[in-house]
Amino acid sequence: MPERYIAHLDMDAFYASVELLRYPELKGEPVVIGGGRRHEPEVLADGSRRYATLRHYAGRGVVTTATYAARRYGVNSGMGLMKAAALAPDAVLLPVDFDEYRRYSRLFKAAVAEVVGNTPPLIEDRGVDEIYIDLSALPGVAVDRGATLARAIKARVLETTGLSCSIGVTPNKLLSKLASELDKPDGLTILREADIETRIWPLPARRINGIGPKASAKLEALGIRTIGELAAADAAWLLKNFGAHYGAWLHAAAHGRDERPVVTHSEPVSLSRETTFDRDLHPRNDRAALSAIFTRLCEQVADDLQRKGYVGRTIGLKLRYDDFRTVTRDLTLPAPVDDLAAIRRAAGECLKRAPLERRLRLLGVRVGSLSRPGELVPPDAAKPAAQPHTRSLFDD
Incomplete structure (x- = not known):
């Protein structure tokens, strides 16, 4: 072959480097991307800029990315901004700009x-x-x-x-x-x-794409920390501890074996939008704020579908509570949709089937079972069809 x-x-x-093109005076400085619009730099009378820093941050946001200067303080993607503030209080905080x-x-x-x-x-x-x-x-x-x-x-x-x-x-x-x-x-x-x-086996096993936090923790508990130690493990032992499919993959990956082709085109399985709140929101006491956020997420998903040329049948809702427990609810419609009204209506039906006793820290809306407009989509009799709409908790 x-x-x-x-x-x-x-x-x-990437995100931080794009921001440094816009704010070249920050080159070489610790910069964290992850703030909201309130963290836009302030333009002063003399044309200079005043930047927000992590020192005064309060909220539930997370680090989207950070410059290499910030990473030297231990700040990493996915870290809570409050934790990042403890590590690098004087790091500049900039809002994300996905466009x-x-x-x-x-x-x-x-x-x-x-x-x-x-x-x-x-x-x-x-x-x-x-x-x-x-x-x-x-x-x-x-x-x-x-x-x-x-x-x-x-x-x-x-x-x-x-x-x-x-x-x-x-x-x-x-x-x-x-x-x-x-x-x-x-x-x-x-x-x-x-x-x-010499180059791969000394690396931590978790560096292999496909070894997540749970698998990494289990490997460490079994005495395996590096890719080399994983490669030295008996294949039968890996299958016994991790199952036939994943165990075989772990053995192959540790030896650098991967036959996957470069795929030049693939269709997405779903499109989703979600947001983590700056503070936990109560489903009833903060109903107006949640309603606005809920509608905006549905609008964003509908816009994504229309811009990318998809319609979808399965509408999903994701809730994360203040105790970090996460629940999801799905509803499959008789026909695929891409419009805000239909998506919000179906997501509202999902919401009525979710527990709403605790405060919420995250809300998300997803559209799955995607197809192109005009494609024949087989019916799914096993999933419930949409019911006539009644008002949900987040409705105004």
Whole structure:
């Protein structure tokens, strides 16, 4: 079988780096992205800006991303902003601007496609800030294992966006994702299977994409902390402790085996929007605020569906309570929809089937069972159809 050359490109601290283009005076400073609009910089009379800092933050927000300077204090994505404030109180806090991040995402992906030059390019979109690229069939790649082409991609991305990225090139997607993290920021890492023992096995097992917090904790409880220790584990023992499918995958992943192709197109399973509140909201005492948030989430999902050209039959609701317990409720409609009224009505029906005794910290709305308008969608007799609408708790 011909050797594969798969690249994983990961933009460096993407959201934060986009913000630094807008606020270049913050370059090299600890900056955290995750605030709301009230954290917009204040423009002073002399044209300079006054920035909010974590020191005075109070609320339930989380860190979306942080600059590398902030990460040196231990601030990481997904961390609560209050915890981040304890670690780096003088870090600048900026609001998220997803429209701008999506714009730069389109720019860097177009730049990569221009360099790769396939028609269509063998690029797998993995989100706003990362992609896989199959370089295997491109001329000259085998000479230096894709290093020259990867450098050309990095240069073109920088020229087009002003942003740096890190690239790993290996024989498969699993190893390439690991490799792209090894020399950040602005890294380029080329690995062969012979390099697994020295470069990959010393890494924590949790670095493998697919080993989540629960599996990582279980591995540690069993005495396995590194990828090398996982590779040394007996395959039968892994199957016994983790089940046939996941145990076999763990064994293969630890040895760097991954035959997945680069997928150039895939349809989303669902579209969703959710928000975590700055303070816990009571379903009755804060009904007006929850109603407005509920409607806005439905509007955003409807807009996402219409903009991306989908309709969906299954409407879902997600609630997280003040004790961190999460519940979901779904309702499948007789026919797919993409309009606000139908989505809100069905989500309201879901809401009536959810416990509402405790305060809420998160609310989300999801539309699944997606299809393109006009496609035939098989009926699902096992799911309940929508009932005539009656007022739900969040209705005004």
